């Protein structure tokens with residue numbers, strides 16, 4: 001299997017329950033819910049995406065012809081230390097490309113593996129930390145995991161629809177865009193009234209890191 005990767009970078013996990021944890025991010029190219037082209041955004045199933053996942057031209061990106069070479073590229077961004085190795089597979093939609101061979105290759109290099117997905121595909125059991133972020137009325141194929149991180153507010157995705165699913169953590173992440181400030185206030189108010197939900201801020205954005 002070969003893999004199309006937009007970028008690979010080392011940063012702090014900015015979101016969710018692992019917020020603040022050093023991680024290598026591997027951003028796969030392509031998504032099933034948006035082409036990534038601005039002219040298609042309005043008509044896309046997911047139309048608020050904050051990420052450029054088109055092509056393989058980012059820092060550390062490229063086409064990797066086998067699982068071992070991609071795993072080695074991820075290791076290269078971490079460096080020599082073997083403690084606490086943590087890789088976040090994201091995109092785009094990583095489950096369009098992630099396979100057993102790749103997960104084995106990354107695990108063989110002593111990484112814990114976290115995955116960010118829109119939930120429209122089932123997640124392989126080898127993933128160590130599953131983050132599902134549902135999109136509107138798109139059916140969820142993956143209804144269990146470690147954290148459910150809902151962008152809020154979102155049409156057709158009332159938090160109440162998800163709160164009985166088998167996740168350990170339920171997070172509301174304010175929708176970034178022109179209304180970030182009021183969306184943050186709305187997410188805070190929702191959590192205060194529904195304590196099953198906690199706030200997830202995109203801390204990397206205000207820290208000025210990737």
Ligand SMILES: C[S@@+](CC[C@H](N)C(=O)[O-])C[C@H]1O[C@@H](n2cnc3c(N)ncnc32)[C@H](O)[C@@H]1O
Pocket residue numbers: 031048049050051090091092093094116117118119132133149151173174175176177
């Ligand atoms: C770019 S997505 C890639 C992974 C996967 N496609 C998904 O949607 O979960 C990574 C995370 O960013 C979140 N996200 C994307 N655009 C956002 C925005 N405008 N405001 C807040 N979170 C956003 C997604 O919901 C997801 O949790």
Ligand SMILES: Nc1nc2[nH]cc(C(=O)O)c2c(=O)[nH]1
Pocket residue numbers: 011012013014015025051090091116204209210
């Ligand atoms: N620092 C940082 N944390 C993140 N957590 C999830 C991200 C993503 O784009 O999937 C992301 C990201 O792009 N940067």
Ligand code: SF4
Pocket residue numbers: 031032033034046047048049050051053091092093118135
């Ligand atoms: S599903 Fe994820 S990667 Fe795809 S457009 Fe939506 S937020 Fe972006």
Ligand SMILES: [Mg+2]
Pocket residue numbers: 050051
């Ligand atoms: Mg991001």
